[in-house]
Amino acid sequence: MTPGPSLPRFEYFRREIGLDEARLEILRPWASMLAERGRKAGKYLDALFRKASPRAYLDFALEYWGGASKRFWVGWYSTLWHRPWDDAFLRELWQQGADAARCGIGVQFTMLGEIKSRQYFVRGVRRHVPQEQVPAVASAVVDLLDLCMLVRVRGHTAHHDSVAQPVLQGLFHQTRNPLTVIGAAASRILRAADDTGMREKAQVILDEALRLERMTRDISTLNAVELSEPGFSAVALEPLLRSLTDELQARPGWPQGLEPRWALDPLRPEVHSDPALLATLLREVLANALEAMDPARPELTIASAPDPSVPSHLDLTVQGSGGLPPEEDPSSLFLPFHSTKPMGTGFGLPIARAAARKLFGHVSLARTPGGATCTVKLPLKGRIDDLGLVVPAKE
Structure with a gap:
């Protein structure tokens, strides 16, 4: 309908x-x-x-x-x-x-x-x-x-x-069901097989089934973001970010010994955003930083400061110890299906950028000393009106 x-x-x-x-x-x-x-x-x-x-x-x-x-x-x-x-x-x-x-x-x-x-x-x-x-x-x-x-x-x-929307959502559900069956069958073979070669083949099938399941979920998420109509309100950044880092820390893959460093601007604690879309955006940015992180040197710094070029926006930076591939143009990482990780789907950063566009913001990646930094530009509190339109700056 x-x-x-x-x-x-x-x-x-x-x-x-x-x-x-x-x-x-x-x-x-x-x-x-x-x-x-x-x-x-x-x-x-x-x-x-x-x-x-x-x-x-x-x-x-x-x-x-x-x-x-x-x-x-x-x-x-x-x-x-x-x-x-x-x-x-x-x-x-x-x-x-x-x-x-x-x-x-x-x-x-x-x-x-x-x-x-x-x-x-x-x-x-x-x-x-x-x-x-x-x-x-x-x-x-x-x-x-x-x-x-x-x-x-x-x-x-x-x-x-x-x-x-319903076509893509239906595709996601119809694809996920057989992938779940394939993954379960591969897991049973992996547990029961005595032959090393058979276990290796079963592991490949299981890994690819899980990757395809993640990919269909990510495509569904990207589609939902693109079709969403944001509802703007004041959102406190620090509670949201800490909740997301706690969520990611509870998942497998959190680097051992990692304790994020925080440097959020206390004078600008809120942005004007859609809470659900903003959570999706920041979850993908944080997950990308964790996946790219150097396991021998796990470091993550989350900071915010006024945008010097656009006073209506706040710059939120997520700096991790994982670097960008030297031969890659950072902008190419925002293309769907483009991933530098063996089991990546290539949809995390495209989802983040799509959500940022909906929120009158922007997401970019850059090489920085010791790793890479993702910068998220977001409208400050009071810069979006009741119709979801940008409030012009006073001259």
Whole structure:
């Protein structure tokens, strides 16, 4: 099922475009003329969507637009010019985009329909509205149709996102089950075999089954991160980081004798972030540092300081004693499937970078004396507003 629309974000679009009651009053005297032009727009959209949809016309018309596509669009454009631009209006627009995607109509055809409709209505304004009123009326028409396009396109993309998620999640579960069976069988052979060669073969099968299971889990995590809609709030960094290091310390593979060094900025204890996404990001960064660590010299330093180049952000650095391969470009380690570890999946850092992008942050790797440093840039507390948008810096 396609998730519902983000109405506060669409309200923000409406306000930014400048659509208010005053603009609606400009359009109302010309609603009848514009509704008449809506007949041409409706006919065009009907013909366009019939061409663009791979499904039978009768099928999608009956299922999604009340039995007749042309009648639906003519009716929509007849009422568009005097109805309030409220939540119900925004939901309808969003649903129209989702329905077009469900019918297989590409987003480029949805946008083409909006552009052609705009041309019909603007020509009507120029032909029927007194010359001195044309600029104001045409501007209101164009702005309203731009809002329609913005919201419909978001509904269109939301539908495709909702289709991809269950497919990949299903692939993960369907792949994990046989891998679990293969791994269990290899474990039994490993325990029972007397022959050294047989045990070695069973160990290879077990290791690869476990690696593939981790890979499917990581692909599922990356997909979930890419499709997520962050919910921002103030997050205290130190409790989260200490909880994650405790979690990783309880797992196999924690370097013996490792005690992390902490140097977090006490004046900036919080960032503005999505708690779950931030935990995913930092877990992957810490795990990567541990996996690359020099076992003979286990060292880990976790520090934070203001970003000198971007005052709105905090630099969180994770410095470990494990170095980067000398022949590798550090940026290549953020590519999926690219791993320098024999049993690695190549998804840890791509997951971290995807989560950072969602959080208006950034992740980078660099060689530093004694090892490598991963830098995570995160917005400071108060730098993301209630709509999940960056608060502009004061000049």
